[in-house]
Amino acid sequence: MAAPSIGSLRVNGATLHYEVRGQGPLLLLIPGGTGGAASFDAVANGLAAEYTVATYDPRGMSRSTLDDPEAEQSVAEHADDALRVLELLSPGEPARVFGASSGAIAALHLLTAHPERIERVVAHEPPVVMVLPDASDHRALIGRVKETFRTQGLMAAMAVFAAGLKKDDDDTTTKPEPTAENEAGTEAEAKAEAEAGAALPPQAAARAESTMANLPFFVGRIVPGFMSHAPDLDRLEALSDQLVLAVGEESDGELPCRATAFVAERLGVELLQFPGGHVGLTTHPAEFGELLRKAFRA
Template sequence: MNAPPTNAPRTDTLTVPGATLHYEIRGSGPVLLMIHGGSGDAGVFEGVAGALADRYTVVTYDRRGNSRSPVDGPPQDMSVATDSEDAHLLLAALTDEPAHVFGSSSGAIVALDLLTRHPDRVRIAVPHEPPLFGVLPDAEEHIAFLRNVHAIYLRDGVGPAMEVFGARMGLDTEGPLPHTELPPQIRDLVTRMSGNTDHFLAHELLPVTNHLPDLTALAAVAPQLALAGGRDSRGFLPYRPNTVLAARFGIPITDFPGNHAGYLPHAPAFATQLATLLPR
């Protein structure tokens, strides 16, 4: 029998109030928890996690309601506080030490909430393009746009809604992925993400983008923050909320390769950049 790949993750589940979380662990060293955004799951970080497993114990998971993390009962609207508590319970089950936390998109909002609620459990939090549109001076315009995306979804379905949403978010700057040429694990990821898109549009889009962070609490933990954005996202909406946080807290934004989802096409370079922000 062939031995499993050395970078193959250990997988398990954790029962939390109202859901069961699928999670994966790779590597050794300080714990790094990675929190995906809407429509994603643990698989979006496979390339980055594999590249960092020689330096960190990388923990990835499917947020509740996505892919392999079912909720108890019918689908529910996403709650930042509930997802934040899920992340806290997962960390508590795996380590007694403070962990690094990376979150992208709505996962970045969860990471920020986790930092404010449980600062003793977080060493460095890296929020990559959190869609905190409520902190922007033209917030109402963007909230109205997102309500329109939701209305398009209800009227016309997933495809038209995501086309409008993706263009505003800068998600089309990388070009389409060649689905037929992808390795099996990535094809599986694409299939799972396609299945998650309904959940995102129906139950996450509006709750998460209407979320307002506790800026006073964040100011108190600003030394534990490392703001991140995509180099190709400049000029697009997802990059802007971190510019507000950077100005308010007097901290820089570190640019990463790619756009809002640069961790997928640029995993090795993305991992290298992330490691520069995380002490060991």
Template sequence: MGAKTVNKLAVPGATLHYEVTGTGPVLLLIAGGGTDAGVFDAMVGQLAADYTVVAYDPRGNSRSPYDGQPADECVDQSAEDALALIDAVAGDEPAFVFGSSSGAITGLELITRHPDRVRMLVAHEPPCVEVLPDAEDARAFFEDVHDTHKSDGVAAADVLFMMGTGMEDDAMPPMEDLLPEYRELAERMQANASNFYQHKLLPFTHYQPDLDALKTVADRIVPAAGLHSLELLPGRPIQLIAERLGWPVVTFPGGHAGYASHPAPFASLLNRVLEAEIS
């Protein structure tokens, strides 16, 4: 597998923390929401047997601080951050990309803007609800979560967000029940929550993918969702996108965060999906 190296990359407005493990073609893992590179730790070792795995903290999360004061996220800037990492690690070669949640939105924008830099994108449950027939209701829900955070704080927003998305089962156990190695990750995510609700939630959920542009690279996009979350709010948009692309949705183990709850089978399926392109 090789040792993990920890690195920093300066990008406009932030400094990105990223970790590189393994050898082979580059596989960029893009975390979503208020999470960071650590959410992929349990499956990195398995993937690093065949790939140079790059995981990073998105700007504003954990160990990737903004240069100045926090500001509302721009999806195009998030895609440029991902491109900068590919350029830094892969050089001129295109990379495999796996993104989940808002990380999948970053991946969709990346392949739209820079199709030649993405060898294959596995887009796992991008919550771009503007493609849904009931987009107005979904938009109002996320705006309610944003406003609840502003008026009542993180805890109240957490409850509303988890209940409204159907992701109650993805909620972390109490901090005192976590093993020490998971407690540090949980504490980082908890510290990221306010910035997520204030500056990331609405820009990402308001994102409208360019479906015509995506259709031109449909052979390099794998629509993906969790077996247990496909019909929940974060899983529904990828079904509509898949229909437009002409591909079925690949169902991965677990729910919205199946890469963390079921890392071994999740990594095995991801490996098989990527191998299909290589062969």
């Protein structure tokens, strides 16, 4: 695996760590969750045969530092960070953009705010739950996550959050309370996911450690700031020829997939199916990367 070129970029209130591979038209990869730039290591080199592939750690994650560590996070500011990277690396022509999960929310906002800078956006399972008919339930979930994080800590909040993302049951009004047992299970799952997402040598242990270290920021700042965001669907409909919405083949019924499917139906566009579930990028990197390449060629 070829080593990327590494740089730092000053943006409003933060310094971004970014990485660049390859040559050709710019393809910007915006990570979601806690993975940062490293979450794309398994696909970036393959894509770099055709594109200049750029990715970065979102502000507050891993190597991208905040001037004010207590600053609240907004989708608009994260989208503006992505724009600054585009302007740095592709000042003269529109770029292709892929976003995963919370990164897909930022990518959607980037498209609506600066469509002239975008050739095409592929958004994989953006959890834009405020567009759903039962948005009030998800607003309540965000409130429970915030309050649980404040009063009981990280893993209890992760238990509440994970329960809220699961497939719908017949009774959607009952939410499991965090217990010592499900907190321990969630912690083990989080550690396993961190290790799975960081399984590429030689930096596997460092990536797993970084992923776990990012969890408090993700749960405390990104989850409430991003899942409370409602995209401009009318604007997206007008720009739908620049947008591909995608879900995982194994994600049916889960909350991010439900939200993405709702947006696709509202915009009248087809859903592209990627291998795996919400973290298919981690579990099926080769197939995921090949389908992503095809999505930008279409």
